[in-house]
Amino acid sequence: xxxxxxxxRNPAKGLNGLLWLPGTVQVGFGQPDAVMARIRQVLHIxxxxxxxxxxxxxxxxxxxxxxxxxQGLHTILEHIGVAPRELLFDNATGIARWVGTKVVKSKPFGxxxxxxxxxxxxxxxxxxxxxxxxxxxxGSLRRNVMVPEPxxxxxxxxNQLLLKQxxxxxSAVYYRKGLPLAELFAHDLAASxxxxxxxxxxxxxxxxxxxxxxxxxxDSNTYAVGPSxxxxxxxxxxxxxxxxxxxxxxxxxxxxxxxxxxxxxxxxEPASLLQLLVNKPRARSHSPLRSLASDPVRDWLETVGPTxxxxxxxxxxxxxxxxxxQASVGAADILIRRGHSLDxxxxxxxxxxxxxxxxxxxxxxxxxLSVYDTFARTEISA
Numbered sequence: 001x002x003x004x005x006x007x008x009r010n011p012a013k014g015l016n017g018l019l020w021l022p023g024t025v026q027v028g029f030g031q032p033d034a035v036m037a038r039i040r041q042v043l044h045i046x047x048x049x050x051x052x053x054x055x056x057x058x059x060x061x062x063x064x065x066x067x068x069x070x071q072g073l074h075t076i077l078e079h080i081g082v083a084p085r086e087l088l089f090d091n092a093t094g095i096a097r098w099v100g101t102k103v104v105k106s107k108p109f110g111x112x113x114x115x116x117x118x119x120x121x122x123x124x125x126x127x128x129x130x131x132x133x134x135x136x137x138x139g140s141l142r143r144n145v146m147v148p149e150p151x152x153x154x155x156x157x158x159n160q161l162l163l164k165q166x167x168x169x170x171s172a173v174y175y176r177k178g179l180p181l182a183e184l185f186a187h188d189l190a191a192s193x194x195x196x197x198x199x200x201x202x203x204x205x206x207x208x209x210x211x212x213x214x215x216x217x218x219d220s221n222t223y224a225v226g227p228s229x230x231x232x233x234x235x236x237x238x239x240x241x242x243x244x245x246x247x248x249x250x251x252x253x254x255x256x257x258x259x260x261x262x263x264x265x266x267x268x269e270p271a272s273l274l275q276l277l278v279n280k281p282r283a284r285s286h287s288p289l290r291s292l293a294s295d296p297v298r299d300w301l302e303t304v305g306p307t308x309x310x311x312x313x314x315x316x317x318x319x320x321x322x323x324x325x326q327a328s329v330g331a332a333d334i335l336i337r338r339g340h341s342l343d344x345x346x347x348x349x350x351x352x353x354x355x356x357x358x359x360x361x362x363x364x365x366x367x368x369l370s371v372y373d374t375f376a377r378t379e380i381s382a
Contacts, residue, residue, distance in 0.1 A: 020051030022191035023085040027073070029064050034158060035151035046072035050084070052191075053184030054174045057166045059159050061240055063260040066094045066106040070202035071240040073112065079163055082192035083116040090123045098122065108204045115200045117193055155241070204238045215266060218243060221259045224268035227276050229253065270325035274317040278310055292325070294333045308342075315344040319351040327355035 030045045043060045046069060050056075057080070059072035077083050089095060095109035103122050105113075113120060150165075152158035170182030177184060208216040214227045218236060225234065225245050237244035238258070245254040254269050270289055277284050284290060284301060293301075301309055312332060319328040331350035335342055 022050075022052040022187045023193075024051045024088070025049060025084045025086070026051060026088045027069075028090060034060060038151075044068070048073070048076060048084075050185060050188040053181055053188050054176075055181050055185040055188065056169065058162050060155060060162060062155075064094050065240070065260075066108040067202055067204060067238055067240045069095050070108045070112045070200075074200050074202055075159065076163075077116065077195065080189065081195065082189050083118050083195055084188075084192050085118060087118055087120045088123070089120060096120075096122055106204075108202055112200065112202065115196060117196075202240065203244075206236045206238065207233060208236050209233050216245075219259070221263045222266045223254075223256055224266050224272065225254055226269075226272035271317065271320035274313055274320065278313045278317070281306060281309060293329050296336045297329060297332050300336050311344075312342050312347075315342060315347040318344055319348045323348075323351040323355040327351045330354045 025048045027046070027048050030047060031042050032045055033040055034043050035041075044062065044064050046059045046061060046064075048057050057076045059075055061068040061072060073087075094106065096103050096105045105120075109120075150158060150161055152161060170180065170185060172181050173179065174181055174184055206218075208218065210216050210225055210229050210232050212230050214225045214230045215222050216225060216234065216236070217223075218238070223243060223245070229247075233248065234253070235246040235248075235250065237246060241258050243256045243258045244252055245256075247253050254272060256267055256269065259267060266288070268288060270292055273287060273289055277287060277289065290298060301312070304312075316325075316328045316332055319331065323331075328347065328351045331347050331354050332342065334350060334354075335347060340346060
């Protein structure tokens with residue numbers, strides 16, 4: 001049987017070694033662990049490999065959507081100062097899909113290609129060997145760059161760290177050519193395209209109509225724009241990590257962190273519901289804001305009259321525009337505990353302090369003015 005197989009083997013089968021010209025990159029994703037704000041989580045690492053020099057650059061995101069791919073490519077291209085002539089993708093990066101014999105590209109990536117003038121090719125489904133270099137590099141970077149697990153306070157800080165670590169790889173020698181990666185990478189840069197003179201915004205705009213409560217549905221998740229926008233047509237801007245709501249004049253209304261997994265609860269901005277409570281105070285017992293307020297604030301709202309309740313809600317609403325809802329409610333909690341006035345000026349000033357120092361509480365809210373006594377004694381002695 002072995003001799004028969006060897007005698008009847010088809011010479012046309014097998015893999016062919018490919019010749020890669022400078023300025024060509026392969027693009028893929030990996031899923032290593034990283035520490036974000038002291039929490040270990042799995043991130044999606046966008047990796048591009050320049051085939052001629054084997055230079056590798058990576059960016060981390062929370063998902064593999066078209067917006068994440070375009071944002072990652074945009075950041076890397078702006079970092080190196082050129083755009084590759086050709087991009088090779090697999091069938092699972094979110095930017096294109098094979099439909100029969102035709103490739104259907106997403107709108108964000110179609111805009112990206114027009115902006116940077118790069119061409120693209122796509123692997124066949126279940127054919128990772130067609131871009132084996134980037135698949136192998138995913139494992140290599142996971143062992144060398146992602147060990148130990150990198151840590152940062154934000155994705156932006158982590159991505160800056162990853163670009164710095166990838167730049168340090170330029171001193172390594174490419175085993176196939178016996179030359180440093182940085183020297184070969186110079187040929188890739190020389191063969192690539194110049195960047196356009198204007199910037200690129202990786203965003204996808206869609207139209208949504210709010211229901212009678214002011215909610216819209218995006219990616220199977222419900223976002224609360226606000227009751228004042230009920231039954232209106234709105235424009236939604238989908239970015240890599242933000243959902244931005246625009247009105248008919250393209251003016252921003254709300255911004256939400258983008259949810260990539262199905263959420264059971266409605267995603268809302270607390271400040272958008274404050275004016276509704278001012279006009280409809282009886283809804284406060286069933287409002288989503290009730291669970292976000294502390295016990296002293298909830299008890300105070302239940303015991304005071306309509307005038308005082310309206311004054312506090314208006315003060316929190318005014319302060320939330322500059323300090324955020326949590327800082328404003330935290331300031332109200334401190335003033336209530338200390339028995340101070342809940343006027344707009346006092347709450348706004350304290351909310352700014354709470355926003356600047358989140359650990360500020362009723363126990364440490366007092367200001368230590370003894371330092372000014374030191375200045376006074378120094379002046380008198382002089």
